[in-house]
């Protein structure tokens with residue numbers, strides 16, 4: 001086992017995602033403490049220039065037309081092969097749609113333990129100690145690993161991306177496993193249609209969560225939004241239930257917004273929602289649960305019934 | 318089409334989450350358990366596939382807290398055809414690796430065409446069980462799936478990425494998929510129907526396989542997250558809170 005750290009870069013729609021740089025920045029710090037090197041692995045097609053932008057010690061780049069878009073089985077098998085070849089002390093992936101497919105699979109296949117949802121990681125004496133978020137952000141767990149090699153998936157936005165940017169030239173590699181005949185095949189990418197409104201360009205958003213209970217609650221919030229000159233946005237359960245269109249969803253699998261006002265009604269503040277709105281200039285959260293994690297992020301909060309507050313606001317406006 | 322859907326009960330996040338005396342995990346005796354919300358979607362997606370392509374759905378879970386029967390009866394009421402619970406002498410905090418091994422042993426014997434899990438449950442440290450099952454069973458895995466159709470031995474799935482971007486991916490059957498959201502909102506089963514089923518339906522039992530090596534991770538401590546900030550809490554009744562919000566917005570030129 002080496003003391004190196006293998007970081008799996010990821011890209012979407014031709015662009016290397018920020019999480020890749022965030023991981024490399026943190027990996028630099030950890031590698032210094034462990035006395036190892038940071039090895040980035042990027043799988044792509046035509047991404048040579050971007051892949052040359054990491055502050056790594058080595059950047060391995062595998063170019064193949066089949067890798068222009070994410071392919072689950074290709075990632076799993078290539079990463080497993082490189083993990084075997086390099087025996088890294090730590091393998092870092094994003095807690096993203098890609099990392100979530102690969103990390104736990106790799107854990108079982110390679111016999112390395114795995115820790116998900118990590119938002120902090122450090123070297124303590126010789127152990128790797130992680131902090132991860134559980135229960136929708138309501139609990140934080142500190143764990144240490146006994147094994148000499150570990151896999152972690154890191155939360156997007158937990159570390160600064162700039163620390164991971166650099167100019168390490170890529171080292172092209174050949175596919176360590178055949179990429180033909182895979183059991184998973186990419187067939188197309190669908191981008192969100194321009195919606196009724198673009199919530200990313202709004203100055204004021206009234207965001208509703210599962211706490212609004214249904215379409216009546218959404219109607220009340222819409223009325224309030226109109227009175228405030230704002231637009232209605234939503235958490236995932238609201239769009240999954242069909243109470244609002246997908247184009248209104250904020251968060252990990254929705255849109256990222258930075259409005260001047262983000263007024264939240266009945267949203268708990270799960271990490272996946274925070275990913276899309278934590279940089280809003282003014283966050284006001286109404287949630288009847290005083291332990292809701294959103295109160296650790298909002299600037300102002302009230303533990304009131306959202307319907308009563310919405311109605312009182314409408315009356316006063 | 319032989320479809321297996323894995324269902325898991327997790328502590329309800331709507332409630333206070335009490336810790337045990339050592340602060341090393343939750344006090345599982347003091348929490349309410351609910352079905353993981355993504356599993357509602359996995360079940361719905363399984364039933365949708367069955368309705369379109371034929372076949373049978375088996376609902377399966379590890380009965381960690383001896384309360385899985387209700388979940389399984391509800392699954393039967395919503396369209397599952399068979400229910401199996403894995404029984405044994407469990408700790409509710411058993412790690413994902415151990416549970417994946419138990420589930421994989423039972424699923425292997427069912428020779429499924431399609432295994433659906435929830436994309437994740439918010440309560441474990443060591444990753445999700447869907448990809449672990451795929452690794453044990455040597456099947457392909459795709460997670461974060463929001464819609465799945467089956468035709469000619471292939472599953473066509475929508476897989477979500479950030480920013481609302483969705484990929485279409487084809488996966489050869491048999492496969493495992495982690496469902497984030499079913500193609501339609503989960504259906505509702507009337508209590509009367511669930512009660513009726515509970516009177517007549519059989520839940521098969523399977524013994525948990527001998528435990529393999531654990532996840533290799535030591536949970537040192539669990540705690541409420543150290544707040545990096547704390548909202549300024551607006552006191553008073555709804556009217557007073559509304560008035561304060563209007564003051565804040567006015568002060569910032571937002572009204």
Ligand SMILES: Cc1cc2nc3c(=O)[nH]c(=O)nc-3n(C[C@H](O)[C@H](O)[C@H](O)COP(=O)(O)OP(=O)(O)OC[C@H]3O[C@@H](n4cnc5c(N)ncnc54)[C@H](O)[C@@H]3O)c2cc1C
Pocket residue numbers: 136208209210211212234235236237238249250251252253254255265266267268269270271272273276286287288289292304305306307436437461497
């Ligand atoms: C891969 C992945 C991607 C995801 N992507 C996203 C994403 O893009 N966006 C997203 O939002 N989520 C996303 N999620 C889901 C996320 O994990 C949470 O489940 C979700 O954010 C919870 O939404 P919520 O806060 O509306 O609901 P809940 O967590 O159920 O919270 C509802 C809140 O309303 C409060 N409430 C209830 N009634 C009232 C009342 N009358 N008055 C005041 N308060 C009340 C409750 O106290 C509670 O805190 C994703 C999950 C996964 C696994």
Ligand SMILES: Nc1ncnc2c1ncn2[C@@H]1O[C@H](COP(=O)(O)O)[C@@H](O)[C@H]1O
Pocket residue numbers: 322323324325326353355356359377378379381413416420433434435436437438439440441444445446447
């Ligand atoms: N004990 C269990 N019994 C049945 N299914 C499970 C169990 N644990 C996890 N799963 C399945 O795996 C998915 C991911 O859960 P987790 O691995 O806990 O994040 C869940 O949504 C379930 O579908």
